[in-house]
Amino acid sequence: MTEKKENRIIVSVLGVDRVGIIAAITAILAKAEANILDISQTIMQGQIFTMIMVVDMSGAAVSFDTLRKDLTDKGQELGVQIMAQHEDVFKFMHRI
Amino acid sequence: MANMYHVDTSEILETIRMVQMENLDIRTITMGISLRDCCRSDIKATAAAIYDKVTRLGQDLVPTGEMIAQQYGIPIINKRISVTPIAMVAESSGVDDYALIAHALDKAAMEVGINFIGGYSALVHKGMTPGDRALIESLPQALSQTERVCASVNIATTKAGINMDAVALMGHIVKAAAAASAEQDGLACAKLVVFCNVPEDNPFMAGAFHGVGEPECVINVGVSGPGVVLNAIRKKPNCDFGELASIIKQTAFKITRMGELVGRAASERLGVPFGIVDLSLAPTPAIGDSVADILEAMGLERCGTHGTTAALAMLNDAVKKGGAMASSYVGGLSGAFIPVSEDAGMIAAVEVGALSLDKLEAMTCVCSVGLDMIAVPGDTPAETIAAIIADEAAIGMINRKTTAVRIIPVPGKQVGDHVEFGGLLGHAPVMSVHNFSSSAFIARGGRIPAPLQALNN
Structure with a gap:
């Protein structure tokens, strides 16, 4: 396992769409010096905001635990659900 | 390697849905x-x-x-x-x-x-x-x-x-x-x-112990996820059994992969070897996290009616087939559990008279693990309880599988009464047992000889 792979996390955001969700989250990631590798964002069924980000933590200034807490807190403030999970969960679950 | 960090969005959403809405969890490390x-x-x-x-x-x-x-x-x-x-x-x-x-x-x-x-x-x-x-x-x-x-x-x-x-x-x-x-x-x-036929590496309580052939210290993982299987089945109300088996297999695969991931991570961080993943569908008293609900979603009006044993056999087999692909080391009990007090659907089925002790016994022929968390009247004779244990043991012995009895003769309670155990142990209606005596049979003592199935060397 390379170090790079070890340090990638998936940030997922689910909730009712509103102004400023992406701005708020990317601001937290920028402050943490975590690099966004990929973003995919859709509005499901016309109203549910769904965003998935692949984030590289290898150069990050804060720990995964701290970042996860910051994102969760921001989610509560914005009224959306923000989860930060280690990338392995998704890779492992669906493939061998 | 442009797609090196590619992770499929639909897979991510599926994982999140399983955890957030369908009670997917790791039952135990x-x-x-x-x-x-x-x-x-x-x-x-x-x-x-x-x-x-x-x-x-x-x-x-x-x-x-x-x-x-x-x-x-x-x-x-x-x-x-x-x-x-x-x-x-x-x-x-x-x-x-x-x-x-x-x-x-x-x-x-x-x-x-x-x-x-x-x-x-x-x-x-x-x-x-x-x-x-x-x-x-x-x-x-x-x-x-x-x-x-x-x-x-x-x-x-x-x-x-x-x-x-x-x-x-x-x-x-x-x-x-x-x-x-x-x-x-x-x-x-x-x-x-x-x-x-107790397994030596079962991670599930109350039957877990560390077997004599096991290493000094080991990590075993038990997965759960009846809710995930239930939702997958509900999405396909009209498909035939071949497709149904395939849906269950794919779902069981994903559930088990989580167990494998968590087991490996725990093993690495604790510096303790990884033993096995137990591929069990373990229900909880939470609504929707029920094996009975799965059987009913297959098309039975109530768990316990005719067809229940066939439905459970298919479910159990499909879970094993999907799970076996997902883990390097499978062990423990590995099969669907049918504990009455811990499964809201089983409790409901008993309460409406659809599910009896006799049907549960039949069901244990085709799944893990046995007559589990069953409350019976407090005045049930010791010989009757022994005979219930003997029946389950016979099923296990002949079918080369694990069977077990976890039965509670609730002091002072009668059929129709209700018992609350609390937490994961749930609550149970008191079920009836046969009133005809087994005491002369039990009094014989000695050992029922090993069956021909034992002579396989």
Whole structure:
């Protein structure tokens, strides 16, 4: 396992769409010096905001635990659900 | 490598949905600890050695489990410990009261922050040593005086046959355990499992212990996820059984991969070898997290009606096929569980008269693990309980599978009454048993010889 792979996390955001969700989250990631590798964002069924980000933590200034807490807190403030999970969960679950 | 960090969005959303909405979780990370080096000639010294070893090896289990749960975003419901069958460890002390050991285990469990510790056990399928007998006779006291200690007794195997003397004794012990915990509706019996063909690496309570062929310390994982399977089936109300089996297999694969991931992570972080993933569909009292609901989603009006055994057989087999692909090491009980009190759908089926003890017995022929968490009237004779145990053991022995009985003759309660055990143990309606006597059969004693199935060398 390379170090790079070890340090990638998936940030997922689910909730009712509103102004400023992406701005708020990317601001937290920028402050943490975590690099966004990929973003995919859709509005499901016309109203549910769904965003998935692949984030590289290898150069990050804060720990995964701290970042996860910051994102969760921001989610509560914005009224959306923000989860930060280690990338392995998704890779492992669906493939061998 | 432009797509090196590509992760499929729909897969991510599926994973999140399973956890958030369908109760997908890791049911338990269970650390197996060998206590074979804790045998002393003085029972107090044995108890002290056990306490020291369990707390030393188990101290990082709970914080590590919590850290993994947070990082992966997958709930890990229970962190538990199983130990070498205590009958083997305590026997060298020469005394015949092992309650001191039960208290040491209880205290160690509390110290490391786990809710159950398994292994207050004896393996007596072919006969009993003085230590086995002492342990079995101490069960009512040990289980009613402790909170977290779980016990099991293996009374039969395909290779040895059924030890009917032990079966008869266990009928009395179950009754005595219920009486000793009468104020809690016989709760002690919920922590006592009587097995045939017990696995040595089962991570699930109450039947977990650390087998004699196991290493010094090991991590075993039990997955859950009836809710995930249920939702997958509900999305396809009209497909045929071939497609249904395929849906269950794919879902079981994903559930088991989570178990494999968590097991490997726990093993690495604790510096303890990874044992097995137990591919079980383990229900909880939560609505929607029910094996009965799955059977009903397949098209049965109520779990327990005609067709239930076939539905369960297919479910159990498909779970194993999907799970076996997902893990390098599969073990434990591995199959769908049908504990009545822990499954809201099973409780409802009993309450409307759809599900009886006889149907549950038939169902145990095709799934793991046995008559589990069943409340029966408090005046059920010990010989009847022994005969229920003998029937289950016969099913296990002939079919080369694990079967078990965890039955609670609730003091003072009758059919139609209700019992509340609390937490994961749930609540149960009291079910009826046959009133015709089995006592002359049980009184014969001796051993039912091993069946022809044992002669496979």
